[in-house]
Amino acid sequence: MREVIVAEEGEILDVELSENLLKMNEELASKNRELLKKHGIKSVEIMGSIGSGKTSLIAEMVKRLKEKYRIGFIAGDLTTTIDSDRISKNGVDVVQINTGKECHLDANLVMKALERLDLEALDLLFIENVGNLICPAEFRLGSEKRVVVVSITEGPFMVVKHPFIFMEADVAVINKIDLAEAMGIEVSKLEKDALTINPRIKVVKTNCRTGGGIPKVIEALGL
Numbered sequence: 380m381r382e383v384i385v386a387e388e389g390e391i392l393d394v395e396l397s398e399n400l401l402k403m404n405e406e407l408a409s410k411n412r413e414l415l416k417k418h419g420i421k422s423v424e425i426m427g428s429i430g431s432g433k434t435s436l437i438a439e440m441v442k443r444l445k446e447k448y449r450i451g452f453i454a455g456d457l458t459t460t461i462d463s464d465r466i467s468k469n470g471v472d473v474v475q476i477n478t479g480k481e482c483h484l485d486a487n488l489v490m491k492a493l494e495r496l497d498l499e500a501l502d503l504l505f506i507e508n509v510g511n512l513i514c515p516a517e518f519r520l521g522s523e524k525r526v527v528v529v530s531i532t533e534g535p536f537m538v539v540k541h542p543f544i545f546m547e548a549d550v551a552v553i554n555k556i557d558l559a560e561a562m563g564i565e566v567s568k569l570e571k572d573a574l575t576i577n578p579r580i581k582v583v584k585t586n587c588r589t590g591g592g593i594p595k596v597i598e599a600l601g602l
């Protein structure tokens with residue numbers, strides 16, 4: 380026997396609270412977007428699970444773009460500064476946001492981070508969200524583009540199980556493709572899943588450890 384309980388609208392506790400919260404977040408996200416636009420800053424948010432390769436992707440893009448753009452980085456993490464330490468070594472202006480128990484960044488936290496950066500001195504901003512494929516989909520931060528990273532090691536259902544984040548993203552990066560054979564994963568199936576959910580999404584396959592595919596991500600983002 381197999382029973383499935385489907386949560387009806389209004390049945391999840393605090394649904395009203397979360398609707399207000401999301402509305403407030405949207406307003407702040409628009410303000411962030413305007414602020415970045417006013418300063419002529421291109422902005423990209425990177426979402427994905429812990430260990431999918433978000434920071435590696437950013438590090439590889441920074442390596443290739445740091446002559447062309449003055450780059451800033453906002454790093455979201457529950458408690459550590461590992462990622463911001465790694466990126467700041469490249470002469471990038473970094474603001475770390477430790478969210479504590481919160482499993483996502485929101486527009487208010489990003490607004491606070493933007494106050495700490497010298498926006499006059501930046502052309503490009505990367506924002507790494509907390510490692511999570513669920514709530515970041517709903518909480519827009521105000522960036523111009525959104526990237527979702529999934530890696531081969533997360534298994535064959537990572538895309539179909541997280542449709543909302545793929546609906547929200549402009550670019551999907553399938554990382555660690557060098558491990559596809561060892562993991563028995565069909566990369567073309569993941570790609571097809573992403574395009575079925577969001578026909579406008581640009582899918583790029585990468586191996587961020589070696590830099591494979593990074594120029595294509597940069598191209599997909601129009602950078």
Ligand code: MG
Binds near residue numbers: 434435462507
């Ligand atoms: Mg990271």
Ligand code: ZN
Binds near residue numbers: 514
């Ligand atoms: Zn969350």
